Amino acid sequence: MAFQQGLSGLNATSKNLSIIGNNIANANTYGAKASRAEFADMYANAINGAGGSPIGIGVNLASVTQRFTQGNITTTESGLDLAINGNGFFMLDAGNGSRVYSRNGQLQLNEAGFIVNSAGQKLLGLAQGNTNGTDPVPVRLPTGGIQPQQTTSIEMEMNLDSRVGPPATTPFDFTDSTSYNNATSTTVYDSNGREISLALYYVNVAPNVWDVYATANGTDFNAGAPIVDDxxxxxxxSGIDTGVSALLNSFAIPAIPLGNGNSTEPIANIDLDLTGATQYGSPFGVTNLNPDGYAYGTLIGVNIDKNGIIKATYSNGESQEAGQLLLANFRNPQGLQPLGGNGWAETYASGNPLRTKPGEGNAGLLQSGALEESNVDLTAELVSMITAQRSYQANAQSIKTEDQVLQTLVNLR
Incomplete structure (x- = not known):
């Protein structure tokens, strides 16, 4: 009697319902990929005689495959959350030399400064200063501060008013505003990152000719002489007459008392770039005043751009690259082995991972402050559940019918 076909149908449909239930359970799991059941019919013999019409003996579950299609991307409030828009997997160090591949970008910093997922697995990428390599290592952010940098140059763009003449009072005295035409200020830093307020004063000495004086923390450190003469x-x-101008390209700032028994460190050389200066018949104005150097800063945030470049931002307004993330691609993602915890492991069927920087080759781009939702289509899964339920009922009915036929045969006596 044909109980075999109905029984195989019940088993296969039951497994299909389990797969559908798993998809529905993970409809809100970030980075999860939907699975589907693939069935195959069964026959008692592989080779049939000519003109034979064999009767199948049921169905079996041939495989369970995952659909690695793109899920919707939703924004979040965490700057360390990452979504992959396109192909690729995050690479994670699971310990003992093993690696896990994931599409779930829910990340955080651990106490040692490593970027990890909720299971403590470390995100892999290129270390700071080695972004041209391909050998991934656990990404670790600098948890300490950024060391101060002494000012060595000042870049300026400004317009000097060609309509003005020499000031009413001579010689120059920074305490007397009638002894200079215009002034501006900026902040420079010594080797310890201490701030020095540098004021620059512009004095017209003749038509088309200017002197530039300077003070540091209110101290005339150049003994009344200009730091830029004529x-x-x-x-x-339209600019500086380099054939006539006696432009002094650099100046030094000695140690400046701070009023508490300490003093700043001397700055031996600061290059002053005035090549962007103009002199038109319009008011004095500075459009760019950009000294280098900065004070000590503590880490206040991390940003990861679309190409995986990690930038650490500091309290002094500076930022530094701290490495770059890598993505892994596989020739056959269907061959990956699900591990649970939103992770997969490579297998012989998947092939070796191809490590690529985001945006290169067929690797997708990253979106910071966002997560990839599950690609489970909840509506489709519910319809599939109804279909599987009907299939289960039909297979059960075929067994019931066979039982009734068998009972009729038993009663023939």
């Missing part, structure tokens, strides 16, 4: 502008106002 800066000569072109008569059309």
């Amino acid at each position: 800066l000569t502008m072109l008569s059309d106002g």
